[in-house]
Amino acid sequence: MGHLFGKEYSLEHVVDVAKSIVLAIHKAPQITGKTRIEAEILWGEDLVPVIEVMEQTGRAFRYVQWDYETIKRCHDKGESPVIVAIGAAASLSNLGWNCGSCGFDTCKEYNEFANGVGSGLLGGPSCNWKVLDWAIACDWACAAAWQYRVDNRIMGSVGAALGFLGYLPGSSVKLGLALGPPRDLVYYSREDVHKVLTYEMDKMDLLNSVPAMFAGFPGGGNPAYKTKDDWWAPPENVKFWMDPAPLEIVQDALFEKIPLIVAKYSGEIEARYKK
Amino acid sequence: MRKYVEDLDFRGEEHINEWTPWSPQDIRRKKGVLEAARMMLNSALTAPVAGGVPSTEGHLVYGQEELESVARKIEELAYTNKVWKEAFLYEAVMVRDSDVIIFLGNTRCHETPLDAGCGLCGGGLDCSNFYEKKTHKYGLVDITDRSSPRHINGPLCTARVGDLGYAVGSALWTACTLMVDARPFASVGMAGQKMGYCPKSGMVVGVPVAAKSKNPYVDVNVDYHLINMEKVLDNTRKVYGTARIIRGFDYRKWIPKPKAVGKEEEE
Secondary structure, eight states: OOOOOSHHHHHHHHHHHHHHHHHHHHHSOOSSSOOOEEEEEEEGGGGHHHHHHHHHHHHHOHHHHHHHHHHHHHHHTTOOOEEEEEEEOOSSOOOOOOOOTTSSSSHHHHHHHHTTOOOBTTBOOOOHHHHHHHHHHHHHHHHHHHHTTOOEEEEHHHHHHHHHHTOSTTOSEEEEEEEOOSSSOSSSSOGGGTTTOOHHHHHHHHHHHOGGGGBOOGGGSSOOBOOSTTTTSSOBOOOOOOOHHHHHHHHHIIIIIHHHHHHHHHHHHHHHHHO | OOOOHHHHTOOOOOOOOSOSTTSHHHHHHHHHHHHHHHHHHHHHHHSOOGGGOOOEEEEEEESHHHHHHHHHHHHHHHTTOTTTHHHHHHHHHHHHTOSEEEEEEESSTTTSOOOSOOOTTTSSSSSHHHHTTSOEETTEEOOOOOOOSSSSOOOOOHHHHHHHHHHHHHHHHHHHHHTOEEOOBHHHHHHHHHHTSSTTOSEEEEEEEEOSSSOTTSSOOTTTTTSSHHHHHHHHHHHHHHHHHTSOOOTTTOOOOOOOTTHHHHO
């Protein structure tokens, strides 16, 4: 006998789906058979540190900003996404294959390079074959989520936050699979970002990212760019220069703000792994 | 409405059996696997990739001679590295026991990286680890010199390699859904790349596929390259013929029978 209904029941069930997805992660076939995969599940208030870090990295990278806005707004509405954190120990090679895909002649040379290095946003350095194993596991996580018909997206933005905060301590590469809330199109055609997105932002992102789309006649060697309706009056051109502003934002986010957030939460997170 | 002749005569029968190998009934079975492999390849193309950038190419290879060529290339590779030898020799047997091979490659990992400064390849905050070891002009990588002393001409953009992993993962997921056996192999991928499959790719993974009573890719015995179904059958052919000729008789006149128990004593 029972009667389940309402939003809370659905949200709780996403956690159960996440547990099933972790089974798929560990069942995923490997090429090497020697890559150690880790998975953890986070939701509710445990997402707060992740959201705070993403807010900072989002200042520097638009794709992180969209992930941050989506996850934060869902969380604030009481519709917490569930994050499946997926990591792998990929920084050292125990294969001895000497395949050369890392750029070194031998695994020994690569290991000498990789030992002790590692400050990338997503981790690294990495043995490419171990990254392949890890990526297959991440893909199986996504495929399992689709099989349960839960909206999901695999996110480097979340992976970077997990790295800063010390989640998945045995892993050198980390990604986060955001799951739910249980409705259509949370992470695609993102409704939760409507309130953040402006026409001007979208237009400028396109101008900056796909300038060839807006180029006028190139025969003169210095084409005008169609940045406005009356683009010829007067015409505007492209100029390349070192803009310190984006670098300053990266510097401030990664080396000023995020360390403060990490200091606030890392002790508690680290303690969980000591239990 | 246009009607096709085959629509008007839609009937037939297909006998399907994995025995004997390469018989019409076995080839019909293989054609089913080929259809599954095509769907696996489509799945690979829909896999999530960094930035939604198209970077996966695939190659389907089937046929007795084609699979034998791949198996021999794997055997050749086996002898280039002591660590590979036994595993690669086993995997060459698996290729011969397969119906179709899917090669999946990433077309960007060696030439047009993600350029996102993710750090996956070298652990830094920019892409210098990749570019400093490549021949390039203002970030445009020159891949025209394809000679390399290494099996794979690295370094590669590891984010793109990850995308290849997603493609392989999706192909394997679909294999599970369609209940065909499949596994990803480095040996098959490297052999395929050297043979020219996935010609635009910097890294290739091979996924042999089969639908047989026994999954070719698991539960192998020791010395699998020496003791496997093909060898067992061939050895049976080797010994059974001789076993027949060592004691022949004219079956039209006399066929030896087992002794009836107790009959000899009575007589």
